[in-house]
Amino acid sequence: xxxxxxxxxxxxxxxxxxxxxxxxxxxxxxxxxxxxxxxxxxxxxxxxxxxxxxxxxxxxxxxxxxxxxxxxxxxxxxxxxxxxxxxxxxxxxxxxxxxxxxxxxxxxxxxxxxxxxxxxxxxxxxxxxxxxxxxxxxxxxxxxxxxxxxxxxxxxxxxxxxxxxxxxxxxxxxxxxxxxxxxxxxxxxxxxxxxxxxxxxxxxxxxxxxxxxxxxxxxxxxxxxxxxxxxxxxxxxxxxxxxxxxxxxxxxxxxxxxxxxxxxxxxxxxxxxxxxxxxxxxxxxxxxxxxxxxxxxxxxxxxxxxxxxxxxxxxxxxxxxxxxxxxxxxxxxxxxxxxxxxxxxxxxxxxxxxxxxxxxxxxxxxxxxxxxxxxxxxxxxxxxxxxxxxxxxxxxxxxxxxxxxxxxxxxxxxxxxxxxxxxxxxxxxxxxxxxxxxxxxxxxxxxxxxxxxxxxxxxxxxxxxxxxxxxxxxxxxxxxxxxxxxxxxxxxxxxxxxxxxxxxxxxxxxxxxxxxxxxxxxxxxxxxxxxxxxxxxxxxxxxxxxxxxxxxxxxxxxxxxxxxxxxxxxxxxxxxxxxxxxxxxxxxxxxxxxxxxxxxxxxxxxxxxxxxxxxxxxxxxxxxxxxxxxxxxxxxxxxxxxxxxxxxxxxxxxxxxxxxxxxxxxxxxxxxxxxxxxxxxxxxx
Numbered sequence: 147x148x149x150x151x152x153x154x155x156x157x158x159x160x161x162x163x164x165x166x167x168x169x170x171x172x173x174x175x176x177x178x179x180x181x182x183x184x185x186x187x188x189x190x191x192x193x194x195x196x197x198x199x200x201x202x203x204x205x206x207x208x209x210x211x212x213x214x215x216x217x218x219x220x221x222x223x224x225x226x227x228x229x230x231x232x233x234x235x236x237x238x239x240x241x242x243x244x245x246x247x248x249x250x251x252x253x254x255x256x257x258x259x260x261x262x263x264x265x266x267x268x269x270x271x272x273x274x275x276x277x278x279x280x281x282x283x284x285x286x287x288x289x290x291x292x293x294x295x296x297x298x299x300x301x302x303x304x305x306x307x308x309x310x311x312x313x314x315x316x317x318x319x320x321x322x323x324x325x326x327x328x329x330x331x332x333x334x335x336x337x338x339x340x341x342x343x344x345x346x347x348x349x350x351x352x353x354x355x356x357x358x359x360x361x362x363x364x365x366x367x368x369x370x371x372x373x374x375x376x377x378x379x380x381x382x383x384x385x386x387x388x389x390x391x392x393x394x395x396x397x398x399x400x401x402x403x404x405x406x407x408x409x410x411x412x413x414x415x416x417x418x419x420x421x422x423x424x425x426x427x428x429x430x431x432x433x434x435x436x437x438x439x440x441x442x443x444x445x446x447x448x449x450x451x452x453x454x455x456x457x458x459x460x461x462x463x464x465x466x467x468x469x470x471x472x473x474x475x476x477x478x479x480x481x482x483x484x485x486x487x488x489x490x491x492x493x494x495x496x497x498x499x500x501x502x503x504x505x506x507x508x509x510x511x512x513x514x515x516x517x518x519x520x521x522x523x524x525x526x527x528x529x530x531x532x533x534x535x536x537x538x539x540x541x542x543x544x545x546x547x548x549x550x551x552x553x554x555x556x557x558x559x560x561x562x563x564x565x566x567x568x569x570x571x572x573x574x575x576x577x578x579x580x581x582x583x584x585x586x587x588x589x590x591x592x593x594x595x596x597x598x599x600x601x602x603x604x605x606x607x608x609x610x611x612x613x614x615x616x617x618x619x620x621x622x623x624x625x626x627x628x629x630x631x632x633x634x635x636x637x638x639x640x641x642x643x644x645x646x647x648x649x650x651x652x653x654x655x656x657x658x659x660x661x662x663x664x665x666x667x668x669x670x671x672x673x674x675x676x677x678x679x680x681x682x683x684x685x686x687x688x689x690x691x692x693x694x695x696x697x698x699x700x701x702x703x704x705x706x707x708x709x710x711x712x713x714x715x716x717x718x719x720x721x722x723x724x725x726x727x728x729x730x731x732x733x734x735x736x737x738x739x740x741x742x743x744x745x746x747x748x749x750x751x752x753x754x755x756x757x758x759x760x761x762x763x764x765x766x767x768x769x770x771x772x773x774x775x776x777x778x779x780x781x782x783x784x785x786x787x788x789x790x791x792x793x794x795x796x797x798x799x800x801x802x803x804x805x806x807x808x809x810x811x812x813x814x815x816x817x818x819x820x821x822x823x824x825x826x827x828x829x830x831x
Contacts, residue, residue, distance in 0.1 A: 204537040206530070208470050220417070223470015224533075225526065227681055230625055230688060237630040237691050241740050251733070253680070253725035255414035256368045256375050263378040263413055264385070286333040287344070289323060295347035296340075300498060303346055305604040306611060307408065308512050309401055309454050311446065312496055315339075338387035339398050341380040342405045348377030349412060353671030353719040368721045374413045374673065381409055395429045400454055403429060407461060412673035414722065420469060423462045427474050430458045436480045446494045452485040453512060460519040467526050467622065477520075487513045500602065506576045511608040514573050515615070521569045522619040525562045529623070532558050546629055549636035556627055556640035566620055579609045579658075588613055590650035595661050597668075606668050614658060614678050617651040621685055624648035628685070628692045646698050649689045652682035653705045660708050663715045676716050676723055683709045683730055690737040694744040706734050 208223040209232040222228035231251050238244055256263070287295075296319070304310060322334040334340075353373040368374065388402055403426035410419035430436060435455035439448040459475050466473050492499065492507035499508040536551050537543070545552045570588035578587040585593020597606065627644035659679050662669050669675040686702045686709065693699055710730050716723030 204534060204542045206533045206537060221471070224626060225467055225622060226470035227468070227622075227684055229470060230628075230684060233630060234684070234688050234691065237688075238736060238740075241691070241743075242736060244736070251729065253722050253729050254368055255722050255725075256372060257414045257416070258368070260368075260375065262415060262418060263375050263410065264382040289326075289334070292334075292340075292344060295344055295351055298347045298351050299343055300496075301604050302350055302607075303343075303405075303408070304496070305499075305508055305608060306511065306515075307404065307457055308495065308509055309404060309450070309457050311450055312498065336383070336387060338384045338402045339405075341384040341387070342402050342409065345377035345380040345384065346405055346409050348380070349373060349375070349409060349673070350671055352376040353673070356718045368725075372722075373671070373720045374722060377409075378413075381406065395432055397433065397451075397454065400426055400429045400433065400435075400458070404454075404457060404461065407465075411465075416465075416469065420465045420471070423458070423465055424474050426458050427462050430455055430475075436475070436482055438481050438483060445491070449485055449491055449495070452482055453509075455480075455482050456485060456516045457512070460516050463519050463523045467522065467619070473523075477523075484516060485509070485513060499604065503601075503605065504576055505574045508604060508608075510574065510577060511612060514569075514577060514612060518566075518569055518612070518616060518619070521565045522623070525559070525566065525623055528562050529555070529559050545626075546631060547633060549633050549638050552627070552629070552632075552638050552641045556638070556644050559623065559627075559644065560640065563620065563623065566616070566623075570616060573612070576605075577609055577612060579606075579613060588616055590617075590647075590654045592653065592657060595658065595665075597662070597666055599666070603668060606666070607672075610658065610662060610668060611674070614655060614675065617655045617658075618678050618681060621648050621651035621655070621682065624651065625685055625688075628688050630688075630692050642693075645689065645692065648685055649698055649702055652685035652689075653701060655679065655682040656686075656705050656708050656712065660712050663712060671719050673720070676713075676720070676726075679709060679712050679716075680726055683726070687730070687733045687737060691740060694741040699741070703734070703737070706730065706737075710734075 206224050208221050208226070209229050210219040211222055211228050211232070212219045235251055300312070304312070318337070319340055322337055322340065326332050326334055353376075355373070384402055384406065388399060391399060403422055407419045407422040407426060410416075410422060435451050435458070439451045443451075459477075459480075462475050463473065465471075487507050487509040489507055492509050496508055532555060533545070536545070536555060540548055540551055543551070545555060573588065580596040580598065581587055581591075581593040582596050583593055585591050599606075624644045624647045627641045628648055629638070629641060629645065632638060655678050659669065659675055683706065686706050689702050690699055690706075710727050713723045713727035713730060717727060
């Protein structure tokens, strides 16, 4: 027994030693030097989002406005007409000592009398939105009445917003009347898409009915019978039906949202239209339309998806530029190719349109419309970035108080706009309205139109709308340089040249619309044409107050009379034009008074200016590589690749960049030393 105990003791001692050795070994491992952490895995030292996103840079601030129905002020950016109106109001108040409110500078629109198209007029309880069992009550039309209004759609909005397959829509419409007899008076089945198209067509079609001069609202008033909000019962019902499927949107949902935004825009509800486009953009993202379609669907469906995306993108971009607000759709997230416009596809998408026209189809307008919006957005983005950098560099000093910054920005914008001129050169001749006397379309040479009355009306309208949009976008980009005041003894020939260019495009818009209205029916009842004219009128009035003594001022005053003539024609279609005519007459009278006082030396205008005549004409030389080629399969980012080589769309849009200096009434640029300093290259977003 004693021997066994001794053996157990020895075994335990051995086990203890093993454990001690193991513990010692572990301690030695733990004391090994720790390797330094990998630098590749280390987090960045600067996680400041304001630094990463350049939020520290100063921005060109907009203006806060308050509409007649608004209790909260609203922000409008420097590119908006509201911003220009605010500057114009300040100029009128300071030069003529008049307490001029913003509302007196604007015509009476439906949005000033109605909170929305679905509401009753302000302080009017006669008309209320009625809900019964959750359904909107709306006056139904007979089959014949609906057929009439829908017939207007194919020659009007379908040609400019090609987001429907005509055959599919007709089948859908017929299915709504299945089992409904014309004799029993029963309405068709409900459809949000049919309702919003009917609303659009009623808004457009009722404008053909001349307003009675005995109507108490004929002068300036907007009531519930005005064409701008005609069809609003169908608009209301469309919105109610859309709300039921908000969580599960479809292609039809997006189509309804796009047409709803157009209806709201033409009815003057710009904030509602912009918000609707934001929802439409998110719907398009949800449906994956910003991505290239898969190959397992038919070509017609693939191209329809592309058109849906690019219509959404273009309308949202145009609204953001018009209101001076940030983009929602970012092109860096898009790989959807631009839509096609070949003859075979055109026959599939719109079989009722002729296909024998040389070089273009009814879909070609949409392709060049999208390219124009892309070009304008690239210029807008680059100019906005340049303004931000300039403000950051000069301590936030506003450009109108800094002649050097003003000239730098003016030269920068002039060079950016070369892509717009090149777009105009590359539009097919078949999509341009010819000019008399050797004049050029898409120019500001003020030549008369040579309207091709043999061409189908949808093509004539496409030609005019494309050119009017081009002039409107370029005019808006130039308009910040209509300067109502400058530092004393400053010379700003580049800014002055941009101001005259703004005026020239406003005159071009007015001349085109007036000749079209007096000689054809192409633009009758077209609400956006009125909006183009009002925007141009603001530019001309502003130019007169900014430059009371210079040769172009006489042309501006003469063309304002033409603008009034345009409003007088449109007043037969919608009330806002009658109000616009009155407002324009009043503003023109104020401008005449200001000019008379200025010439007589009795005005208190702060540094109102006379444009100096430059001695030598020169145009900036283009950088090398300023060219494009068509590649309809991919699309690079014109905002992310912002033009160190002056080419925002290299390899994507099929444009060849050449400067088009032809502008018969544009003041030539002066030569300057250090031109490279005045025109720096574009900057990356």
